[in-house]
Amino acid sequence: MSCYVGLKSGNRRETFSYRGYVTSATHGKVYNAIIGPFETRFAADLMAYFGANNIHMQSVFHAEQWARRLKGQYGISSLKQYCAWAKKHAIVGKTK
Secondary structure, rough: OOOEEEEEEOOOOOEEEEEOOOOOOOOOOOOOEEEEEEOOOHHHHHHHHOOOOOOOOHHHHHHHHHHHHHHHOOOOOOOHHHHHHHOOOOOOOOOO
């Protein structure tokens, strides 16, 4: 099952999983645009939460690269873990 980021009106982003091909017929009424497919849910969450206007995360490849780097260097494999880690280490930026 692949993960995607759906963009709704007002630039709101939402992560969702879908089995099969995402087309305008299947998701066009729900989302204005869709980014994906992502290999991991963590990369999709990173793109949804930090991808807007971020020059370091402009594609699915970049989000997957960040997810692999965070998992390899710090053992972080979810957005919740990343936000807790960022608060603990006083990382500047938005965290949940």
